[in-house]
Amino acid sequence: xxxxxxxxxxxxxxxxxxxxxxxxxxxxxxxxxxxxQTPGQGLQFLFEYFSETQRNKGNFPGRxxxxxxxxxxxxxxxxxxxxxxxALYLCASSLVSGDYEQYFGPGTRLTVT
Amino acid sequence: xxxxxxxxxxxxxxxxxxxxxxxSYKTSINNLQWYRQNSGRGLVHxxxxxxxxxxxxSGRLRVTxxxxxxxSSLLITASxxxxxxxxxxxPNQAGTALIFGKGTTLSVSS
Numbered sequence: 001x002x003x004x005x006x007x008x009x010x011x012x013x014x015x016x017x018x019x020x021x022x023x024x025x026x027x028x029x030x031x032x033x034x035x036x037q038t039p040g041q042g043l044q045f046l047f048e049y050f051s052e053t054q055r056n057k058g059n060f061p062g063r064x065x066x067x068x069x070x071x072x073x074x075x076x077x078x079x080x081x082x083x084x085x086x087a088l089y090l091c092a093s094s095l096v097s098g099d100y101e102q103y104f105g106p107g108t109r110l111t112v113t
Numbered sequence: 114x115x116x117x118x119x120x121x122x123x124x125x126x127x128x129x130x131x132x133x134x135x136x137s138y139k140t141s142i143n144n145l146q147w148y149r150q151n152s153g154r155g156l157v158h159x160x161x162x163x164x165x166x167x168x169x170x171s172g173r174l175r176v177t178x179x180x181x182x183x184x185s186s187l188l189i190t191a192s193x194x195x196x197x198x199x200x201x202x203x204p205n206q207a208g209t210a211l212i213f214g215k216g217t218t219l220s221v222s223s
Binding site for chain 2: 004033035042043045048055056058088090092100101102103104105106107109
């Protein structure tokens with residue numbers, strides 16, 4: 001079974017631009033979660049989608065948004081990029097929401113200049 | 114959602130030694146999960162222990178859960194250089210997101 005895939009793997013953007021990151025979960029998994037990881041703040045939860053509905057949301061500004069499609073693939077969007085958005089963005093999928101282990105993708109390394 | 118607190122923050126041991134990491138949390142849980150992250154990569158699930166379980170094993174890993182003390186420990190026996198990584202615990206409540214703490218950074222030298 002193929003693992004969680006994230007595209008692109010690396011991205012360089014300029015302040016003020018917007019970016020869309022993509023995540024394809026393991027086949028059959030309906031829950032997708034997104035995390036931001038930085039050296040200073042550690043691993044922070046962004047949001048979780050289950051069956052195209054946002055189930056949980058972390059404490060991030062409205063510039064961070066996401067969605068999930070009917071095939072469970074998910075995208076997250078960051079608008080008006082700031083230098084502090086430079087981070088490793090990780091996506092994780094699980095069979096259902098909540099009570100099961102998560103499988104993580106390799107991440108997208110975003111650098112904002 | 115709640116975040117676990119791993120302790121110690123950093124641990125350095127020699128190959129062949131055992132490594133023990135602890136996790137504390139604040140409110141009741143459905144399960145607690147442990148993950149490993151090698152530098153700059155995605156997290157890898159290690160073990161899930163349910164609230165009605167006290168101990169679980171997987172290869173060289175042993176996890177205990179004490180719900181009365183709201184704590185868990187992860188023991189890695191006979192550590193290898195390849196075990197060098199950050200380890201995270203995630204206490205999980207029904208219907209909530211999995212939140213990770215700062216983790217324990219384990220260094221195993223040969």
